[in-house]
Structures are given as C-alpha cells and as structure tokens.
Amino acid sequence: MQLSAKNLICRRGGRTVFSGLSFTVSQGEGLLLEGPNGTGKTSLLRILAGFGALEAGELELAGADDELTIGQRAHYLGHQNALKLALSVEENLSFWANFMGQPATASMIEQRLDAFNLGHLMSYSAGLLSAGQKRRLALSRLELVSRPIWLLDEPSVGLDTASCTLLAAAMRRHMEAGGLLIASTHLDLGLSFNHRLNLADLAEQTP
Amino acid sequence: MSMFWSLIRRDIVLTLRQGGGAGMALGFFLTVLVLLPLGIGPDLKFLQRLAPGALWITLLLSVLLSTDRIFAPDYEDGSLEIMTMGPMPLELVALAKSVAHWLGTGLPLAILAPGLGVLLNLDALLFGPILLAMVLGSLALSLLACLGAAVTVGLRRGGMIISLLILPLYVPVLIFGVSATNAITGVPELFGPSMLILTAISLASLVLAPIAAAAAIRAHMA
Numbered sequence: 360m361q362l363s364a365k366n367l368i369c370r371r372g373g374r375t376v377f378s379g380l381s382f383t384v385s386q387g388e389g390l391l392l393e394g395p396n397g398t399g400k401t402s403l404l405r406i407l408a409g410f411g412a413l414e415a416g417e418l419e420l421a422g423a424d425d426e427l428t429i430g431q432r433a434h435y436l437g438h439q440n441a442l443k444l445a446l447s448v449e450e451n452l453s454f455w456a457n458f459m460g461q462p463a464t465a466s467m468i469e470q471r472l473d474a475f476n477l478g479h480l481m482s483y484s485a486g487l488l489s490a491g492q493k494r495r496l497a498l499s500r501l502e503l504v505s506r507p508i509w510l511l512d513e514p515s516v517g518l519d520t521a522s523c524t525l526l527a528a529a530m531r532r533h534m535e536a537g538g539l540l541i542a543s544t545h546l547d548l549g550l551s552f553n554h555r556l557n558l559a560d561l562a563e564q565t566p
Numbered sequence: 567m568s569m570f571w572s573l574i575r576r577d578i579v580l581t582l583r584q585g586g587g588a589g590m591a592l593g594f595f596l597t598v599l600v601l602l603p604l605g606i607g608p609d610l611k612f613l614q615r616l617a618p619g620a621l622w623i624t625l626l627l628s629v630l631l632s633t634d635r636i637f638a639p640d641y642e643d644g645s646l647e648i649m650t651m652g653p654m655p656l657e658l659v660a661l662a663k664s665v666a667h668w669l670g671t672g673l674p675l676a677i678l679a680p681g682l683g684v685l686l687n688l689d690a691l692l693f694g695p696i697l698l699a700m701v702l703g704s705l706a707l708s709l710l711a712c713l714g715a716a717v718t719v720g721l722r723r724g725g726m727i728i729s730l731l732i733l734p735l736y737v738p739v740l741i742f743g744v745s746a747t748n749a750i751t752g753v754p755e756l757f758g759p760s761m762l763i764l765t766a767i768s769l770a771s772l773v774l775a776p777i778a779a780a781a782a783i784r785a786h787m788a
Binding site: 408409410411412427428430431433435437438439440441442443445446450454455457458459460462 | 568569572573576579580583584639642643644645647648649650651652653654784787788
C-alpha cells in the first residue's frame with residue numbers, strides 16, 4: 360500500500376495555507392510533518408482523513424485491494440480525544456471497537472490499556488482521568504482497532520516523558536507491522552522517520 | 567449491524583447517566599402538565615376539551631428541549647469527526663442517533679402521556695389513540711430534530727435556531743396527531759386517515775431526514 364499526494368493546495372478563509380505539497384509514503388514508512396504553528400499540519404491531516412477542504416491536487420492510495428477510502432482505512436487522532444467522560448475507560452474503548460467493526464473482548468482492551476499503563480484504571484470513569492491519561496486512553500484506540508494508516512496530530516500533547524516512550528514504541532510497532540504513519544509533532548520522540556516534510560517551506564510567501 | 571446498535575446503546579447510556587436529555591425532557595413534560603390545570607382552573611369540561619392538544623404541544627416542546635444535545639457533544643469532543651470517517655455511512659450514524667433520541671426521549675414521553683393526561687381530565691376513551699399516535703408521531707419528531715441538530719452543528723447556541731428551523735416541519739405532525747387523538751370522541755371516520763398520514767410522515771422522515779442530516783454534517787466538516 361502506498362499513499363501519495365501530488366500538488367495539494369489548501370485554502371482557508373481566503374488564505375492559501377500551503378500549495379504544491381507532494382509526498383509519498385509506502386508500507387512500513389513514516390512521514391513527519393514539521394513547521395511552526397499555522398502552516399497547515401492539522402489542515403493536511405484533516406484533508407487526508409477526508410474532512411478537510413482540498414482546493415486542488417491529487418490524493419492516491421495505491422496497492423489497496425478494496426474500495427475503501429483513505430479515511431475508512433485510517434485512524435485520526437486530532438487535538439480532541441473523542442472520549443465520553445460519563446463512560447468508563449473500558450466502555451469508551453469497547454464502543455469505538457464496535458463502531459469501527461472490530462469488536463474487542465475485555466482482555467484485548469486490558470492488553471491495549473496496559474501498553475499505555477492504564478490497565479489498572481479500566482473500570483474508572485473517563486471523567487476522572489487527568490489530561491495525560493485521557494490522551495493515553497485515546498492512543499490505546501489506535502492499536503485496539505487495526506487500521507493500516509495512522510494520522511496523528513501532535514499525539515504527544517499532555518504526555519509525560521515515560522508515556523512519550525510508550526507512544527514512540529507504539530508508533531514503531533505500527534510501522535514494523537507494515538503500517539503507514541503520518542504524524543506532526545514538535546517533540547523529538549526518538550523515532551526515525553523515513554520522510555520529513557517542512558510545511559513552512561510550502562507556505563505562500565507574504566510580501 | 568452491531569455498529570449501528572453499539573451507537574444506539576452508547577447514546578442511550580449517555581442520556582441515562584448524564585440526565586441532560588431524557589431527564590430534562592421528562593421533567594419539563596411533567597412540569598407543564600402539572601401547572602396547566604392549576605393555571606386554567608377546575609373546569610373539567612374545558613380541561614377535557616383542551617387535553618389532547620395540550621399533551622401534544624407539551625410533547626413537541628419537550629422533544630425540542632433536548633434537540634441541541636443530539637450532535638453537539640460528539641462534535642465538541644471530536645467523536646463526530648471519527649464517525650464521519652466510517653466505516654459506517656454517516657446516514658446510518660444520523661439514523662442511529664435519531665433512534666436513540668426517540669428511545670430516550672420521545673418514546674417514554676408518549677408512554678407517559680395517557681397517564682399524565684389524567685391531570686387534564688383526558689377522556690379514558692382516548693388513552694389508546696393518544697398512545698398510538700404519540701409513539702408514531704414522536705418518531706418523526708426525533709428524526710426531524712436530528713436534522714435540525716445536524717444543520718446547526720458547530721453553532722454555539724444552536725437551540726433557538728433549531729426550533730425555528732424545524733417548527734414548520736413539526737406542524738403537520740401536530741395537526742394530524744391531534745386529529746387522530748380527538749377522532750374517537752369527535753369524528754370517528756377521521757381516525758384512520760389521520761393515523762395513515764401520521765405514519766406516512768414518520769416513514770418519510772425515516773428515509774429522508776438521515777440523508778439530509780448526513781449531508782449537512784459533511785458540508786460542515788469540509
């Protein structure tokens with residue numbers, strides 16, 4: 360499977376965020392999006408997930424054997440964690456697993472939570488978790504439901520050093536298993552990405 | 567199919583735990599029906615004539631009250647974005663949310679209506695018809711409410727605009743609902759046709775509202 364973009368242009372509110380953006384990511388590879396705030400990292404990830412406004416350009420997913428869209432094959436983790444605070448940690452994960460068509464047993468959920476050091480909080484209400492724990496709970500979803508493409512927008516926000524290591528390990532596992540990873544982060548996670556894209560270079564020069 | 571049910575189950579669990587949706591609608595329903603006879607006075611004949619219409623209007627307003635919470639929480643915490651990605655079509659997501667809203671709000675109110683109708687001296691002959699008409703009619707109300715919620719998703723205080731947007735769509739439900747309810751004591755021949763039209767409105771909403779709601783959400787996400 361290979362995801363390639365050619366000459367993407369994104370406009371928001373009359374301003375060109377980026378233009379002429381191209382990249383190719385193959386199976387087992389990672390793409391790191393860099394650039395200061397406002398250069399379109401989030402916009403690009405949203406476009407890839409299927410809910411951003413793409414002005415022009417081509418997005419192609421090659422080597423896929425069915426007709427699913429990129430969004431249907433991808434996990435998107437944005438700034439928000441998509442958690443329900445009135446549900447328990449386990450209920451949150453079990454709902455997403457069911458909704459995404461890959462129902463999970465309690466032991467599978469516990470295993471995924473353990474990978475992010477949350478196993479002991481399984482029956483807690485998600486509303487009682489700290490910001491970092493909520494982020495880890497959102498990250499647990501990525502490996503509970505297997506999807507070949509990960510689109511992560513600042514996945515390390517709110518995480519402590521130990522949790523960042525767990526996140527890097529999960530990202531590495533995903534790539535080793537043949538997954539595609541596209542992430543934006545300001546933090547050095549000690550992960551080697553095959554490709555880097557600096558969006559500041561593609562921003563329209565303001566006169 | 568299990569995706570569909572899992573969403574319905576989650577939404578119902580959430581309304582039960584948070585109390586905002588179902589609890590509020592039920593409380594409002596009860597409050598109006600308790601206050602109405604106190605305000606109008608003990609004229610039993612007059613109350614009896616008033617009862618079906620008053621019950622229907624109260625049902626309508628109670629459903630409207632919880633409308634802006636159909637999509638807003640999922641929009642605010644990012645869940646709606648993930649739901650947009652699939653694999654379940656967004657139309658089915660909208661349908662599941664409407665059904666959950668109906669099961670959590672409209673249906674309990676419809677079932678309670680005959681019992682609470684006693685407060686308004688509702689004719690015992692009308693208990694059956696009002697239950698039947700309200701169960702059917704409230705399904706249409708929830709589906710249309712979902713459409714209104716989808717159009718206003720992302721607006722901070724969408725409640726008022728939703729009411730204005732979907733009020734015209736609620737009018738036929740109200741007219742034929744009341745006419746089906748009143749038929750037994752008024753013109754019995756009207757019961758059949760009114761129920762048929764009410765069913766038609768519900769079925770049409772069942773097919774069209776989720777499609778329109780999904781289109782509105784997609785347009786908002788882009």
